Amino acid sequence: MNIIVCVKRVPETSEAEIAIDKSGKSIRAEDLVFDINEWDNYAVEEAVRIKESQGGTITVVTLGPPESQDTLRRSLAMGADEAVHLSDPALFDGDPYATARALHAALKDKPFDLLLTGVQAGDDGYGQVGPILGELFHVPHATMVTKLTVEDKKARVHRELEGGMEEVVSLDLPAVLAIQTGINEPRYVSIMGIRKAKSKSLRELTCTDISLAPEDCGPAGSLIEMKGLFLPPTGKAAEIFKGSPDDVSIKVIDIVKEKGGL
Amino acid sequence: MIKERMFKGGEFLITDALPEEVFSPEDFTQEQRLIAQSAEKFILGEVVERKDELEEMNPVLLRQLLLKAGELGFLSADIPETYGGAELDKVSSSLIGERVGQGPSGFAISQMAHTGIGSLPIALFGTAEQKKKYLPKLASGELIGAFALTEPEHGSDALGAKTTAVLSPDGKYYILNGQKQFITNAGFADVYSTYAQVDGEKFTSFIVERAWKGVSLDAEEKKMGIHGSSTCSVVFQDVKVPVENVLGEIGRGHVVALNTLNVGRYKIAALTVGVAKMLIGEAVQHAKTRVQFGRPICEFGLIKQKIAEMVVKTYVTESMVYRTARLLDLALEGVDPADEDAGRKTGDALRSYALECSINKIFGSEMLGYVADESVQIMGGYGYIKDNPIEGAYRDSRIHRIWEGTNEIMRLVIVNTLLRAGKTGVLPLREACARVKENLKGNANEASHEGGLLEDERAMVARAKQMMLLVIDCAIKKYGSALPNEQEVVGLLAYMIIEVFAMESGLLRALKKAMKEKEERSIIHRAAAQVYIHESFPRVEMMVKETLAALFEGEDLATKLTDLKKLAQFIPANVVALRREIAESVIAASRYHLTRL
Numbered sequence: 001m002n003i004i005v006c007v008k009r010v011p012e013t014s015e016a017e018i019a020i021d022k023s024g025k026s027i028r029a030e031d032l033v034f035d036i037n038e039w040d041n042y043a044v045e046e047a048v049r050i051k052e053s054q055g056g057t058i059t060v061v062t063l064g065p066p067e068s069q070d071t072l073r074r075s076l077a078m079g080a081d082e083a084v085h086l087s088d089p090a091l092f093d094g095d096p097y098a099t100a101r102a103l104h105a106a107l108k109d110k111p112f113d114l115l116l117t118g119v120q121a122g123d124d125g126y127g128q129v130g131p132i133l134g135e136l137f138h139v140p141h142a143t144m145v146t147k148l149t150v151e152d153k154k155a156r157v158h159r160e161l162e163g164g165m166e167e168v169v170s171l172d173l174p175a176v177l178a179i180q181t182g183i184n185e186p187r188y189v190s191i192m193g194i195r196k197a198k199s200k201s202l203r204e205l206t207c208t209d210i211s212l213a214p215e216d217c218g219p220a221g222s223l224i225e226m227k228g229l230f231l232p233p234t235g236k237a238a239e240i241f242k243g244s245p246d247d248v249s250i251k252v253i254d255i256v257k258e259k260g261g262l
Numbered sequence: 263m264i265k266e267r268m269f270k271g272g273e274f275l276i277t278d279a280l281p282e283e284v285f286s287p288e289d290f291t292q293e294q295r296l297i298a299q300s301a302e303k304f305i306l307g308e309v310v311e312r313k314d315e316l317e318e319m320n321p322v323l324l325r326q327l328l329l330k331a332g333e334l335g336f337l338s339a340d341i342p343e344t345y346g347g348a349e350l351d352k353v354s355s356s357l358i359g360e361r362v363g364q365g366p367s368g369f370a371i372s373q374m375a376h377t378g379i380g381s382l383p384i385a386l387f388g389t390a391e392q393k394k395k396y397l398p399k400l401a402s403g404e405l406i407g408a409f410a411l412t413e414p415e416h417g418s419d420a421l422g423a424k425t426t427a428v429l430s431p432d433g434k435y436y437i438l439n440g441q442k443q444f445i446t447n448a449g450f451a452d453v454y455s456t457y458a459q460v461d462g463e464k465f466t467s468f469i470v471e472r473a474w475k476g477v478s479l480d481a482e483e484k485k486m487g488i489h490g491s492s493t494c495s496v497v498f499q500d501v502k503v504p505v506e507n508v509l510g511e512i513g514r515g516h517v518v519a520l521n522t523l524n525v526g527r528y529k530i531a532a533l534t535v536g537v538a539k540m541l542i543g544e545a546v547q548h549a550k551t552r553v554q555f556g557r558p559i560c561e562f563g564l565i566k567q568k569i570a571e572m573v574v575k576t577y578v579t580e581s582m583v584y585r586t587a588r589l590l591d592l593a594l595e596g597v598d599p600a601d602e603d604a605g606r607k608t609g610d611a612l613r614s615y616a617l618e619c620s621i622n623k624i625f626g627s628e629m630l631g632y633v634a635d636e637s638v639q640i641m642g643g644y645g646y647i648k649d650n651p652i653e654g655a656y657r658d659s660r661i662h663r664i665w666e667g668t669n670e671i672m673r674l675v676i677v678n679t680l681l682r683a684g685k686t687g688v689l690p691l692r693e694a695c696a697r698v699k700e701n702l703k704g705n706a707n708e709a710s711h712e713g714g715l716l717e718d719e720r721a722m723v724a725r726a727k728q729m730m731l732l733v734i735d736c737a738i739k740k741y742g743s744a745l746p747n748e749q750e751v752v753g754l755l756a757y758m759i760i761e762v763f764a765m766e767s768g769l770l771r772a773l774k775k776a777m778k779e780k781e782e783r784s785i786i787h788r789a790a791a792q793v794y795i796h797e798s799f800p801r802v803e804m805m806v807k808e809t810l811a812a813l814f815e816g817e818d819l820a821t822k823l824t825d826l827k828k829l830a831q832f833i834p835a836n837v838v839a840l841r842r843e844i845a846e847s848v849i850a851a852s853r854y855h856l857t858r859l
Contacts, residue, residue, distance in 0.1 A: 189300035189334075192335055
């Protein structure tokens with residue numbers, strides 16, 4: 001089984017105060033902690049499990065600044081075999097389409113049975129790179145994958161739908177799958193893994209290496225233009241219900257149900 | 263190009279190092295960062311998750327978690343690969359120790375004791391057979407180690423231990439009798455290194471197994487803090503220890519004990535950095551949500567001041583820990599851990615840094631006392647309530663000033679190590695003191711720097727060293743070889759030595775940060791270094807004065823004070839403003855954010 005996993009280095013923002021940076025199109029990231037995108041971590045784990053049961057090689061790919069190599073090393077330490085780093089700054093800050101095109105250009109000569117991405121990135125949350133890659137590679141693709149079984153050149157996946165429903169789909173390999181969190185329990189990175197990762201191959205590629213013309217790279221190659229980023233305006237604080245506890249609790253249950261919490 | 267330098271132990275007192283010459287957290291390699299992150303994930307995911315179950319001693323859970331940690335390699339940083347260990351450098355080992363410290367103390371202390379003093383005696387001084395027998399299982403966590411040195415009548419004067427070891431008539435066993443007290447991990451440990459007198463006066467180290475007949479434990483101590491860890495007495499009653507289990511040589515058990523404690527010492531400092539960072543995070547988050555007088559209390563000046571002080575002290579400790587860890591790594595570079603003679607070579611290499619290791623232990627433990635105390639204060643009444651983790655951390659912190667060598671003993675070690683290095687010529691102490699006196703005669707206060715960053719602070723650190731050398735020289739002249747008996751003076755000298763290492767380490771780190779990244783990224787680092795140096799410098803002067811007053815009187819004292827005055831001048835920086843800046847930055851990040859991984 002040849003598996004490719006696309007990974008991304010993103011900031012951890014759950015507890016930090018977010019501020020918009022000077023350009024107005026990004027957040028100030030200097031003091032944030034960065035780590036592998038949560039969804040991608042599940043994807044790497046899923047790939048390692050498949051390799052452990054069926055054999056094969058795992059290639060991890062990322063597009064990003066020099067620090068992104070930390071994410072690649074981490075993935076190698078988890079069990080990936082080789083890494084590719086699209087490190088050319090001309091490729092940065094593109095929209096999902098430009099990013100997917102760059103990844104496709106880098107990988108198009110690499111045969112794979114499965115190409116995994118995370119459902120979305122924790123920072124910009126577009127959720128598009130996976131499906132776009134599927135289209136660029138002209139292979140079947142599925143998103144929101146919560147369970148994956150590979151057998152006889154087919155992938156049988158469970159897809160998470162709204163309202164707690166699941167869809168089961170079978171795809172012929174090769175296929176692209178966008179992995180949802182919770183599909184497995186990712187292993188901890190061990191010292192031995194880190195040690196082994198040191199000697200695994202990590203290749204850096206530029207625009208020229210992947211034969212992507214400048215007008216197709218980064219913002220120039222994007223279909224979406226980021227105009228600006230802003231924090232949500234503070235609105236009304238809360239809705240206060242009046243009535244007896246019984247009445248109010250029915251109202252509250254309705255709202256929770258409506259919003260998918262029950 | 264200026265390169266990293268392997269300074270000798272104590273050399274920092276007589277040389278002004280350059281930032282490029284010392285190691286700082288800004289120099290972590292990718293591998294080291296990955297190790298730190300992995301350890302942190304494990305602690306958060308496996309240990310912090312079960313913190314409620316770890317509040318009281320839970321040997322079953324502790325062993326489970328230690329096994330999990332062992333599987334991932336987090337127990338064997340100091341165990342050679344040949345014996346199943348991770349064989350990591352000391353910087354990586356300190357990073358693990360720091361992350362472990364951020365989790366519940368029951369696990370942290372058990373892990374620290376197991377990987378440090380619990381395993382090191384065998385890892386450093388075992389024979390090949392002993393290492394083969396015990397190390398792989400200590401590395402994996404299958405066997406838990408403990409260090410059984412202290413006795414009811416012998417704590418600081420450990421070498422005077424009364425436990426006896428008598429060779430059996432057939433020469434196959436040593437019969438051990440005695441009692442060890444306050445032994446960490448004893449409640450569930452499988453293997454102890456212990457210490458007894460052979461023939462009444464040959465202090466010797468032994469490997470003893472819990473399962474052997476005659477080994478028994480007393481009830482767990484009811485401690486002020488670290489309730490989740492095990493502390494009890496171990497009683498040996500006619501225990502038959504096979505002669506193969508003598509660790510090191512008969513009569514040379516102190517080599518095993520003291521060298522082990524040396525390494526254990528700086529590991530404590532790494533742990534305190536981890537705990538402090540955790541406490542700062544908790545305190546800041548509380549201060550951001552606690553609203554009084556219509557504002558979150560993090561907006562009030564006195565709270566900002568506390569936050570800044572906690573950050574500054576943690577920053578300086580962290581700078582010292584990693585500077586020292588790298589020095590140990592450099593010193594151990596030539597030693598092959600699988601070598602038969604590795605123990606002795608390692609011991610020799612480490613002994614030369616006993617001074618730095620002791621400084622780390624003192625500073626880290628006292629820093630943590632401060633941070634824990636102010637965290638309680640920031641929490642207010644809530645900090646006094648049992649369920650609040652800060653309350654536990656406050657009680658936990660107290661032990662670090664006591665164990666693995668009381669801070670008072672550590673101060674004696676610092677000065678004695680320095681005096682010995684000076685006497686044996688390892689450190690040209692006398693020449694350095696003479697140079698200071700020469701400089702005072704002339705007007706050469708200091709060479710003028712090119713107006714670089716933190717130029718004033720560089721000068722202050724250099725002058726603090728000179729002040730200290732001046733007074734050390736006077737003390738040696740007055741007391742000669744009896745100086746160690748003048749403990750109060752020794753304490754004052756130790757204070758100065760500690761402050762110099764602390765000031766310089768913070769300074770060099772801030773300058774390194776400014777060198778490696780954009781200058782604006784080093785603003786908070788430089789502020790922290792500045793605050794510490796401006797607080798510490800006048801304290802050093804005060805200690806010098808106190809010492810001079812103990813050594814001299816009348817005219818002599820007046821002359822000396824005039825000399826001192828030349829070195830002690832400084833223009834105080836606006837530390838009030840600097841502390842605010844530091845606090846505001848940390849508050850915005852909601853955590854200690856000065857060390858980027």
